[in-house]
Each structure stands twice: as structure tokens, then as C-alpha cells.
Amino acid sequence: MSQLLTNYHDQLENAKMPVGKKKVLQTALTLFANNGFHATTTAKIAKQAGVSEGTIYKYFKSKNDLLTSLLQPILLEIKDNFFSRLDSTANLKELIHFMVTDRIAFINVNFDFIRLLMQEFLTNQPAGKYYEKFFNGNTGVLPRVQQLQKQYPEINQSLTTVQIIRSIVAPVMAYILQINLFHVPSDSNDVALIEQQILNNLTKI
Incomplete structure (x- = not known):
């Protein structure tokens, strides 16, 4: 894992936000970095984060919205x-x-x-x-x-x-x-x- 990715994971870990949103951001960040944006589905993010797809759409309008929230x-x-x-x-x-x-x-x-x-x-x-x-x-x-x-x-x-x-x-x-x-x-x-x-x-x- 890159230094940048590690540092940002640490920031997310300490961020004040709902647990479900934090899990989605942390998981999406890793999957986007390792597999690419287009190869990463919201279903894959939800499964690895241990949340439902509904949780993702509760906090983000779309996968693009999730990406921009990270960038x-x-x-x-x-x-x-x-x-x-x-x-x-x-x-x-x-x-x-x-x-x-x-x-x-x-x-x-x-x-x-x-x-x-x-x-x-x-x-x-x-x-x-x-x-x-x-x-x-x-x-x-x-x-x-x-x-x-x-x-x-x-x-x-x-x-x-x-x-x-x-x-x-x-x-x-x-x-x-x-x-x-x-x-x-x-x-x-x-x-x-x-x-x-x-x-x-x-x-x-």
C-alpha cells in the first residue's frame, strides 16, 4: 500500500463520521487504488466493507460521487x-x-x-x-x-x-x-x- 493511501486511511480512521460511511470510504479507496475505478462495483465495495449497497447510496448519490468525495x-x-x-x-x-x-x-x-x-x-x-x-x-x-x-x-x-x-x-x-x-x-x-x-x-x- 502506498504512503499516500496509508496516510489517508489513517485520517479516515480518526475522522468524525458515521461508521458505515467510514467503512465505505476506506474500502472504496483501497479497491479503487488496487483494481481501478471501472473494475470496482458498488456491490464489491459493499461486500468488502460489510455493509449493504443501500448504505453506500445513503451517503453517496453514485459511484462517481463516492470517488469525488475521496479525491x-x-x-x-x-x-x-x-x-x-x-x-x-x-x-x-x-x-x-x-x-x-x-x-x-x-x-x-x-x-x-x-x-x-x-x-x-x-x-x-x-x-x-x-x-x-x-x-x-x-x-x-x-x-x-x-x-x-x-x-x-x-x-x-x-x-x-x-x-x-x-x-x-x-x-x-x-x-x-x-x-x-x-x-x-x-x-x-x-x-x-x-x-x-x-x-x-x-x-x-
């Missing part, structure tokens, strides 16, 4: 935990080093579950609405990146927020996919090269 807090946790640790960096180079090493480690540990989240966002329209909360709002990814651009004047101020995100995310994700999907051997210098590439992309005039 929203997970995405917000991913975002908030990550950005809360950026304040300790002293300069842009250190910031980039933290971003790259932290996200590579996080995605490697949670790769199967992260892949599930991305698949469901792309294929399930109801889940897609949570992109809005993830990216926008006072604590969304976009305004937080804008704050970083102001905090580090070395960043090319003509870059848009989306361009900054793309400059950081693209090299990291390419490396992650190379390792986890295509099983291309990594080199000891790869991470340092990625960090330098991002630094060049952000500071180039």
Missing part, C-alpha cells in the same frame, strides 16, 4: 502539505532542489495511486470539477506559485504562472515516467541535471 481531500492534502514546507528554503536554487527531490520521492512511493488519480480525472467529468479547487482560490496552486514568483525576483517576471508550473513539472514528470513506466535506467547525475534545467528555464530572459 477532494487527497488532492488538497497533497497541495497543502507540499506548499507548507517551501517557506524553509533560503534561495531559488535551494527551493528548486527541494521541489525536485521531494516530488520525485513522493511520486515514486505513491506512483500507482497517483496514476489512478490522474486516470480518473481524465475520464470522469464529475471528478474534474475539483481541478478548480486544486488550482484556484486563495490557497490554490496558481496563487501560491504567483507568491513564489514575487518572493524570488530571479525568476523571469515575464513568465506566466502556467509557464512557471510547466517549467518545473515537465522535467520531473518526464523523469518519473522514464523510470516507472519505461524502466529506463537512471543516472546518478539525473536529478542535478533536472534541477539545473529548471533553474535555467525559470531565470532565462
Whole structure:
């Protein structure tokens, strides 16, 4: 079980909610992660959770509604935990080093579950609405990146927020996919090269 999945199971265990709802969420989370959303029926969730299908529909309008109820807090946790640790960096180079090493480690540990989240966002329209909360709002990814651009004047101020995100995310994700999907051997210098590439992309005039 991934670190992310384990942490979220722990959160659900301590959450204040009806026992039946908690069992449904915990079971659905495991089954969605292990078997995929489409391969997991509400009947299978109910059987493994030890509840009736009626209990599922008591708390959730549909399987899609159950999925979105799981995705929203997970995405917000991913975002908030990550950005809360950026304040300790002293300069842009250190910031980039933290971003790259932290996200590579996080995605490697949670790769199967992260892949599930991305698949469901792309294929399930109801889940897609949570992109809005993830990216926008006072604590969304976009305004937080804008704050970083102001905090580090070395960043090319003509870059848009989306361009900054793309400059950081693209090299990291390419490396992650190379390792986890295509099983291309990594080199000891790869991470340092990625960090330098991002630094060049952000500071180039």
C-alpha cells in the first residue's frame, strides 16, 4: 500500500463520521487504488466493507460521487502539505532542489495511486470539477506559485504562472515516467541535471 493511501486511511480512521460511511470510504479507496475505478462495483465495495449497497447510496448519490468525495481531500492534502514546507528554503536554487527531490520521492512511493488519480480525472467529468479547487482560490496552486514568483525576483517576471508550473513539472514528470513506466535506467547525475534545467528555464530572459 502506498504512503499516500496509508496516510489517508489513517485520517479516515480518526475522522468524525458515521461508521458505515467510514467503512465505505476506506474500502472504496483501497479497491479503487488496487483494481481501478471501472473494475470496482458498488456491490464489491459493499461486500468488502460489510455493509449493504443501500448504505453506500445513503451517503453517496453514485459511484462517481463516492470517488469525488475521496479525491477532494487527497488532492488538497497533497497541495497543502507540499506548499507548507517551501517557506524553509533560503534561495531559488535551494527551493528548486527541494521541489525536485521531494516530488520525485513522493511520486515514486505513491506512483500507482497517483496514476489512478490522474486516470480518473481524465475520464470522469464529475471528478474534474475539483481541478478548480486544486488550482484556484486563495490557497490554490496558481496563487501560491504567483507568491513564489514575487518572493524570488530571479525568476523571469515575464513568465506566466502556467509557464512557471510547466517549467518545473515537465522535467520531473518526464523523469518519473522514464523510470516507472519505461524502466529506463537512471543516472546518478539525473536529478542535478533536472534541477539545473529548471533553474535555467525559470531565470532565462
